[in-house]
Amino acid sequence: MPRKTRPRKVVEPPKFKAYKPVCLENENNECIELFYEEYEALKLADYDNMNHCDAAKLMDISRPTFARIYEAARRKIAKALVECKEIKAVYGNAIFDKNWFQCTLCKTRFSQPEGLELLECPICKAKEIAKM
Amino acid sequence: MKTIITATGNTEDALFDLRYGRAKYFCIYDKETNSSKFIKNEHADAQGGAGTKAAEQTVELGVKQVISGDFGPKAKEILEKFNIQMVVLNDDTSSIKDIINKIK
Ligand SMILES: [Zn+2]
Numbered sequence: 001m002p003r004k005t006r007p008r009k010v011v012e013p014p015k016f017k018a019y020k021p022v023c024l025e026n027e028n029n030e031c032i033e034l035f036y037e038e039y040e041a042l043k044l045a046d047y048d049n050m051n052h053c054d055a056a057k058l059m060d061i062s063r064p065t066f067a068r069i070y071e072a073a074r075r076k077i078a079k080a081l082v083e084c085k086e087i088k089a090v091y092g093n094a095i096f097d098k099n100w101f102q103c104t105l106c107k108t109r110f111s112q113p114e115g116l117e118l119l120e121c122p123i124c125k126a127k128e129i130a131k132m
Numbered sequence: 133m134k135t136i137i138t139a140t141g142n143t144e145d146a147l148f149d150l151r152y153g154r155a156k157y158f159c160i161y162d163k164e165t166n167s168s169k170f171i172k173n174e175h176a177d178a179q180g181g182a183g184t185k186a187a188e189q190t191v192e193l194g195v196k197q198v199i200s201g202d203f204g205p206k207a208k209e210i211l212e213k214f215n216i217q218m219v220v221l222n223d224d225t226s227s228i229k230d231i232i233n234k235i236k
Contacts, residue, residue, distance in 0.1 A: 011205070012220075048205055049180075058205055099212075107222075113215035122197065122219045123234050 007095040008037035008069065009060040012109065019087040021080070032080045035092025038073035045070055104128040135161045136190055137231050138200040142170040144229040148221065150201025153182030159228050160193060166236060168228070183207035190216060199231060 013036050037059065044055035056066035080087045102109045103121035110122050120127050138155035140147045149155040154176050161168045175185040183203070187210035190198055197217040201224070211218055221231070 011208070015222075044205065050205060054205075109220040111212065111218040113212070113217050115215060116217065122199075122217065123221065123231075 007093055008040070008065075009058065009097060010036050010040045010094040011058075011097050012100075013094070014039045014089045016089060018089065019080070021084045021086065023084045025084075031086035031088045032076050033090045034073065034076050034087050035069075035090060036094035037092050038069055038076065039089060040094070041066060041070040042073040042077070101129045101131055104130050133163045133197065134193065134195045135163065135197040135199060135235065136193070136195045137161060137228055138198075139170065139228050142172070144168060144227065144232065146228055148199075148201070148223060148226045148228060148231060150222070150224050152198065152200040152203050152207055153184070153186045155186070155200065158186075158189075159232075160195065161232055161235075163236060168232065181206075184210065187211050199235075 014034075018031070040059060041055065044050045044058060045052060050058070052063055052066055052070070055070075056063045059066060061069075077087070079085065099112050099114075100109060101112055101119065103124060103126050105126040105128055106121060106124040108121055108123045112119060119129050121129065137159040138149040138152055139157040139159045140149045140155075142157045144159070146157070149157070155173050156176055157170050157172055159168050159170050173186065175182045178185065184206045187207040190211065191214045195216060197219060198211065199219040199221055201220065201222060203211065203218050203220070208218065
């Protein structure tokens with residue numbers, strides 16, 4: 001029986017669906033699937049310059065697990081670059097940060113601090129809110 | 133209730149700034165009095181920790197809501213702790229006035 005993977009906390013999904021290479025030689029149709037949590041690990045470590053310990057805490061996983069996800073992300077990106085492959089963002093094992101919501105009308109994302117009861121879009125005041 | 137809207141300039145005609153810690157100005161809008169004032173972000177060009185500084189300043193100003201384009205992990209942690217609502221707008225074509233008109 002495969003081991004159940006613990007969900008990894010992700011602050012927000014990547015803003016892209018895919019990255020497509022412009023190849024010099026004939027294109028191949030294969031693509032690399034980059035998981036949301038791999039994107040998140042790469043972002044925290046290499047974009048936000050967080051140390052692995054803090055980043056692991058933020059994602060609610062152990063440090064070794066973080067290191068593994070981060071390594072996987074780097075290998076996938078490197079493979080995509082070298083082998084000229086498309087990178088697709090796929091869901092993977094991510095869960096989103098609690099208390100974050102998105103307005104289904106204007107797509108604004110917002111946090112809902114404790115004690116604030118009225119759940120409506122702070123921008124367009126719509127009540128059609130989805131949990132992220 | 134006071135709201136911070138990150139701004140690229142110090143008037144309501146200025147465009148919304150997508151950055152939080154590195155925003156050029158903070159527009160502080162007060163819903164009760166429907167008035168706004170602008171403060172310069174002294175840490176916009178800091179080497180590091182701009183997000184933390186911005187979040188600390190937000191707490192000190194007694195603001196309850198921040199509208200920006202992105203919040204770094206450190207800033208988020210602080211804002212979350214002090215129950216300040218974060219609103220993420222990916223709109224770099226709106227002016228501060230446009231945003232105020234929506235939220236007031
Ligand atoms: Zn909305």
